[in-house]
Amino acid sequence: AQSVTQLDSQVPVFEEAPVELRCNYSSSVSVYLFWYVQYPNQGLQLLLKYLSGSTLVKGINGFEAEFNKSQTSFHLRKPSVHISDTAEYFCAVIRPNAGGTSYGKLTFGQGTILTVHP
Amino acid sequence: EPEVTQTPSHQVTQMGQEVILRCVPISNHLYFYWYRQILGQKVEFLVSFYNNEISEKSEIFDDQFSVERPDGSNFTLKIRSTKLEDSAMYFCASRGIQGAGQPQHFGDGTRLSIL
Numbered sequence: 763a764q765s766v767t768q769l770d771s772q773v774p775v776f777e778e779a780p781v782e783l784r785c786n787y788s789s790s791v792s793v794y795l796f797w798y799v800q801y802p803n804q805g806l807q808l809l810l811k812y813l814s815g816s817t818l819v820k821g822i823n824g825f826e827a828e829f830n831k832s833q834t835s836f837h838l839r840k841p842s843v844h845i846s847d848t849a850e851y852f853c854a855v856i857r858p859n860a861g862g863t864s865y866g867k868l869t870f871g872q873g874t875i876l877t878v879h880p
Numbered sequence: 881e882p883e884v885t886q887t888p889s890h891q892v893t894q895m896g897q898e899v900i901l902r903c904v905p906i907s908n909h910l911y912f913y914w915y916r917q918i919l920g921q922k923v924e925f926l927v928s929f930y931n932n933e934i935s936e937k938s939e940i941f942d943d944q945f946s947v948e949r950p951d952g953s954n955f956t957l958k959i960r961s962t963k964l965e966d967s968a969m970y971f972c973a974s975r976g977i978q979g980a981g982q983p984q985h986f987g988d989g990t991r992l993s994i995l
Contacts, residue, residue, distance in 0.1 A: 804988050854923075856981075866975065
């Protein structure tokens with residue numbers, strides 16, 4: 763079974779500062795990795811995903827994440843945050859099955875609340 | 881951009897009553913999911929549905945839960961006899977056919993409060 767750990771439950775940061783939200787996963791097989799964002803009173807919105815290839819992936823709103831297989835990490839970064847980035851961020855994994863098709867159950871981390879202060 | 885819609889946004893129900901949560905997935909999607917998030921806890925997978933049948937379910941999804949796609953557009957989650965611990969935010973999601981790497985699109989959720 764897969765598991766995801768987000769090491770920080772809350773991250774406060776000042777506007778225009780850089781931020782890193784940490785995510786580690788555990789799995790005996792290769793997985794696909796995702797970051798979702800949840801703004802207040804809204805659903806989960808995909809920020810970015812890693813399936814294969816280049817380990818640095820870029821997403822929406824200036825976010826990027828780097829896959830590190832040896833450290834089983836997929837940390838999310840943004841060089842300069844805005845007030846509007848205040849939200850909860852979820853790291854998630856999917857295990858593709860051996861046949862290449864998968865019903866795609868997402869396993870989520872606990873979430874990190876990013877609060878950007880002026 | 882097409883989106884997943886869920887109704888109602890908030891449902892308050894007495895313990896022991898039946899509740900039906902409704903979702904309209906994105907029209908050309910074929911895989912459907914329900915997740916829930918109890919306050920302060922992780923988002924948890926409940927069930928996936930494909931080709932008019934359950935493809936996978938979690939331990940949470942016991943006999944009190946059922947899902948249905950009654951027509952070509954709606955996808956429902958029914959809880960037969962609600963318990964206090966069913967209070968949570970319930971999210972519906974859908975995705976297209978291309979494989980697990982395709983992102984799941986989520987609705988805004990239904991907040992279920994059991995009294």
